[in-house]
Amino acid sequence: MNKTKMLKILLSLFTLNSISLYLYLSSSTDHSPEYPTTSHYSSLKPWPQLPSFTPWSSSPNLPRRSCEAYFGNGFTHRVDPLKPDYHSRRRNQIPSSGWFTCFYSETLKTSVCEGGRIRMVSERIEMSRGGEKLESVIGREEEEELPVFGDGAFEIEVNNDRSRVGEKMVDLDFLDRFIDLGEIQRHTTRDLIASIRLVHSDDFTCSQWIEEPTLLVTRFEYANVFHTFTDWYSAYVASRVTGLSDRPHLVFIDGHCETQLEETWKALFSSLTYAKNFTGSVCFRHAILAPLGYETAFFRGLTETINCHGTSVDDLRRKPENHKTARLSEFGEMIKTALGLRVEIKHHLNPASGRNILFVRREDYLAHPRHGGKVQTRLSNEEEVFDSIEKWASNRSDCKLNVVNGLFAHMPMKEQVRAIQDAEVIIGAHGAGLTHIVSALPGTVILEIISSEYRRPHFAMISLWKGLEYHAIHLEESYADPHIVIGKLNGILRSLRC
Numbered sequence: 001m002n003k004t005k006m007l008k009i010l011l012s013l014f015t016l017n018s019i020s021l022y023l024y025l026s027s028s029t030d031h032s033p034e035y036p037t038t039s040h041y042s043s044l045k046p047w048p049q050l051p052s053f054t055p056w057s058s059s060p061n062l063p064r065r066s067c068e069a070y071f072g073n074g075f076t077h078r079v080d081p082l083k084p085d086y087h088s089r090r091r092n093q094i095p096s097s098g099w100f101t102c103f104y105s106e107t108l109k110t111s112v113c114e115g116g117r118i119r120m121v122s123e124r125i126e127m128s129r130g131g132e133k134l135e136s137v138i139g140r141e142e143e144e145e146l147p148v149f150g151d152g153a154f155e156i157e158v159n160n161d162r163s164r165v166g167e168k169m170v171d172l173d174f175l176d177r178f179i180d181l182g183e184i185q186r187h188t189t190r191d192l193i194a195s196i197r198l199v200h201s202d203d204f205t206c207s208q209w210i211e212e213p214t215l216l217v218t219r220f221e222y223a224n225v226f227h228t229f230t231d232w233y234s235a236y237v238a239s240r241v242t243g244l245s246d247r248p249h250l251v252f253i254d255g256h257c258e259t260q261l262e263e264t265w266k267a268l269f270s271s272l273t274y275a276k277n278f279t280g281s282v283c284f285r286h287a288i289l290a291p292l293g294y295e296t297a298f299f300r301g302l303t304e305t306i307n308c309h310g311t312s313v314d315d316l317r318r319k320p321e322n323h324k325t326a327r328l329s330e331f332g333e334m335i336k337t338a339l340g341l342r343v344e345i346k347h348h349l350n351p352a353s354g355r356n357i358l359f360v361r362r363e364d365y366l367a368h369p370r371h372g373g374k375v376q377t378r379l380s381n382e383e384e385v386f387d388s389i390e391k392w393a394s395n396r397s398d399c400k401l402n403v404v405n406g407l408f409a410h411m412p413m414k415e416q417v418r419a420i421q422d423a424e425v426i427i428g429a430h431g432a433g434l435t436h437i438v439s440a441l442p443g444t445v446i447l448e449i450i451s452s453e454y455r456r457p458h459f460a461m462i463s464l465w466k467g468l469e470y471h472a473i474h475l476e477e478s479y480a481d482p483h484i485v486i487g488k489l490n491g492i493l494r495s496l497r498c
Contacts, residue, residue: 044212044246044270048337051345052313052329056240064107067308067325070297071465075103075112075241079178081170082198084116085159097201098156100169102178103241109180110295112241113193114288117157119206121281124150124195128255130274137257140369145255147188147218147275149195156196157204169196184294188218192253192289207280213248215239215269215288222256223367225408225432226458230293232268233331238290248288251275257369264413267338301461310467312442328465332439336421339414347424347441354400355498357393357489358419359386360428360436363409375409378451379429380478385449388482389427389489399498408433425492427485430454437462445469445492449485451478469495 056073063069079102084095100115126148128140156169170193179190215235221227239248250269255276266272293299297306313326333343349355361382366373379385386405393401404423408416420426420436427447428434437446437459446463450472463470473480473488 044248046246048334050330050333050337051343052326052333054313054316054326054330056243058103063322065307066322067306067327068322069105069107070300070306070308071325071327072237073241074105074107077104077106078102079104079111079174081174082115082156082158097159098198100156100196104178108291108295108297108300109182110291111178112238112288112291113179113189114242114286115156115284116286117204117283118196118287119155119157119199119204119281119283120275120278121153121155122275122278124153125253125275126150127276129276130252130255130257131277132257134257134259134366134369137369140257142370145257146186146220147191147253147255149188149191151195152197152199153195154192154197155199155204157201158198159201162200164198165200167198168194169198170194182295184292187292188253189289189292192216192218204283205281206283208278208282210249210282210284212270213242213244213246213286213288214284215248215250215290216253217250217290218253218292219256220293222254223259223261223371225261226298226435227293227432228261228264229435229438230296230298231290232264232335233298234293234296235290236268236331236334237296238288242288244288246270249273259368260413264335264339267340267413268334297465298462301465302457306461306465308465310465312467325465328438328462329442332466335439336417339417341414341418341421344421344441347443351400354402355425355493355496356402356404356419356423357389357425357427358404358406358423359389360406360408360426360431360433361386362429362431362433363407375431377478378431378454379449379475379480381480381482382429385480385482385485388486392486392489399493401493401498406433408436424496425489427489430456430459434459435462437466437468440466440468442467445471445496447471447473447485447488447492449473449475449480451475453478 058073058076060076062074062076068074082098082100084099085097095116098117102111102113104111127146128144158164175190175194179193181187181190215238217231217235219231247270249271250265251273253275307323308325309323310328311324311326316324316326336343362375362378390403393403404419406419416436417439420439421441423444425445426437429449446459446468448459452475460470471488473485
């Protein structure tokens with residue numbers, strides 16, 4: 001074979017390989033924004049390094065009831081209610097008009113949506129201002145705090161297609177297919193999308209432009225830790241599904257007052273603003289709409305069986321399984337790093353310092369304008385049980401035990417999460433504070449005391465999804481015999497070789 005012929009063959013092989021590589025890269029699907037605004041967002045917080053992180057793939061072949069479909073990226077069906085205009089056909093060019101895309105989850109029956117060149121006209125949203133000090137709005141009704149969207153409360157710019165100017169972006173059929181009302185009587189994300197009207201660029205004027213990606217979130221039970229966890233998780237998932245390279249800004253599309261839970265919202269995301277705190281019309285270069293907290297697996301698990309077992313990310317890498325997940329551990333690590341805590345991956349046992357038993361307490365506190373400052377009793381003799389555990393622990397000579405008084409209602413969030421991470425045994429009456437077990441380390445044991453009125457699966461589920469050992473004491477009413485509680489603790493400690 002002569003050199004000329006050999007050179008032609010090599011060139012042909014190189015060309016074929018280049019074409020194949022191009023086709024592979026161009027057809028590869030992910031949820032990174034197809035219509036980017038900039039390549040780097042300098043004022044946004046970067047994503048932290050999380051030991052349990054795995055890539056948020058977008059495989060269309062994801063089994064419907066798999067753990068990844070419930071807790072990760074099951075948002076695999078893409079729909080484009082509004083595609084953008086471009087000044088030219090260059091790939092990855094910034095759009096010259098608005099766009100809107102939704103990623104639908106067949107498993108959760110809802111969508112993560114995002115769009116660009118979106119204008120919010122806050123005067124067309126009926127709700128209270130939001131973000132006030134709690135004491136200043138005592139007695140305010142919840143109806144005043146939830147948004148009612150007038151026509152054109154949100155608008156998207158269109159350039160070339162004048163035929164659709166003035167129309168709603170989507171119809172009822174679209175909403176029923178991709179943002180199902182389900183059992184939710186008032187679906188504010190659905191109502192927001194229903195309000196979006198198309199406006200020609202000549203009439204698209206903005207008092208302020210938000211150039212960087214921004215999450216739009218509506219909260220309902222905003223002062224309850226369990227429900228706030230569902231909102232945190234939904235916002236985190238929406239950020240990952242849409243492929244944001246940094247943590248977005250956050251805008252609350254509600255009029256709730258300020259609570260202590262806002263410190264975690266601010267830690268998780270790059271900034272926080274209430275919609276009604278803006279003046280004039282505000283335009284978003286890139287907005288992301290998080291699903292309601294009611295649509296997450298956290299909440300769905302209360303009424304349907306989600307057979308997912310928590311495991312380590314290393315276990316999943318060695319042997320991926322549809323009924324195992326490390327997503328809740330990933331999220332717990334996200335919370336810890338956002339709050340400035342070191343992410344531990346296992347307990348550091350030191351016989352001299354002893355083992356921590358955290359008792360999560362229920363204390364009276366003022367939660368929201370309609371709250372009387374008194375919590376519902378789930379354990380009528382909580383103080384007696386706590387004192388008995390303290391006395392029992394102090395008399396143990398074979399194993400040093402530290403009983404931690406978890407008065408979470410009066411502790412900064414960072415200290416609450418630190419107490420969870422440091423505990424080997426977590427005990428408490430059924431209550432929202434136990435949701436923090438999302439941040440517990442592998443090997444932590446959960447003991448829940450459940451009164452007859454509150455036999456709900458919240459924390460048994462989360463323990464399962466985290467891969468934590470779980471025990472329950474079921475009460476006939478709300479009184480717990482301290483001897484029975486201590487007997488359970490003795491058994492748990494024996495299993496921990498203490």
